[in-house]
Amino acid sequence: MNSNPNLQPSNESVIMKKPTLWTKIKKNKVAYFFLMPKLIFFTIFMLIPIIWAFIISFQDRGVFTVDYVGFKHYFEAFQSPIFRAALWNTFLYTIVTVPAFIITALVIAALIQPLGSISQTFFRSAFYLPTVTSMVIIAMVWRWMYNYRFGLFNYIIGFFGFEPVNWLGQTSTALPSLMIMAILIPPGAGIIIYLAAMNNISPSLYEAAEIDGANSFQKFMKITIPMLKPTTLYLVIISTIGSFQVFTQIIMMTGGGPGYSTETLVHVIYKTAFRDFNFGLASAQSVILFLILMGFAIAQFKALRTDK
Structure with missing residues (x-):
């Protein structure tokens, strides 16, 4: 041990000066320059x-x-009563469509993932391309399929001797019809994201599970889903936000009717602001x-976060 006091480091030389906010900005000024247009x-x-x-x-x-x-x-x-009905309808729509979106995307991605790279690319394109179609066009096609007189669904059930159903014109079927439409639209973005995540899971985890005697279902439940x-x-967060913001299907297919059976929050906000010009209430x-x-979002983050 050195006993010379002159060689002992002083407290001032040991303590590092904490960089200020302006120092950090100057150090990363190039990054902030590129971020500036987006910010x-x-x-604005x-x-x-x-x-x-x-x-x-x-x-x-x-x-x-x-x-x-x-x-x-x-x-x-x-x-x-209109806002309360819209709130309830939006909750129902979200509770049904979000789990359907997640489960469908997960199952389809799991079926595609074992395929080769060329096959994966084909199915990724096949499932994603419909999502770039305008929702206005999709809503118009589905409105035709739900048509009471010449719609595809009534044409199909007519073969089995059933009477035609006014899918969008009665309160008992209007909202479920919109839910069916949302469920049957391919979850292209979800499939792409799940596939990318599955391809990043280490194969050694599956190899170790196989050595322990795990079958395909057990590997999927114990490795794939947790990872x-x-x-x-x-x-879940993105799809929940999207389902609460459902608007195009409503304004194109039902207008919130019949009655208030398909009113949603965004549609009510739109009518309050731009039909009634009550911007305070709409805000x-x-x-x-x-x-x-x-x-x-907070509840979902707490339920699904991995750093518990």
Whole structure:
């Protein structure tokens, strides 16, 4: 041990100076330069409108006047039978379509994954290409298939002696018909993402399971599904957000009817803002939708996260 006090390091030389925020920005200025266009776009078209909508939700806005009304629009939203019906319909739509989307994408990806690279590429393209089709076109095709007089579904059930069904014109079948449409549309994006995740799972895990005598089903349940938890979390959150924002199918196929049987939250917000011009109430409804989605995302993250 060195006893010379002059050779002992001082506390000032040992303690590293913590870099400031400005120092970090200067160090990574090239990265921030490339991120700047996206950040500007996000700020102008996403962040500012969100903040502005939150502010408007507490206001009654006339042509030349602005009155602050507190939480009036929030109470008004929950007192509206149309908004409550839309909230319930959206919950039902989400509960049915999101699990169907996840399970279908997982099963199809699991069936494609053992194939060769050429076959995988073919099936990836086959399942993904329909997703680039405009939802307006898809809704028009399905509206024709649901047509009461000459629709494909009534034509098929007519062969079995059943009477035609007014699929989109009665409250008992309108919302289930939209759910069937959502379920039968190929989950192309989910299949692509699941396939990429499955191909990244180490083959040594499956080899070790085979040595222990595991069959294909056991390997899928004990290795594949647990290893896909982060991917499943991402797809569940994205698909939940998409199902809560369902709009095109509603406005193209049912208009929210018959009655309020197919009203959804985004469709109600759209009508409140651009038909009734009640932007304060529409903003409050939008904030409620945002809070619901945030609650779902937090709950799903806690249920599916891997760092518990």
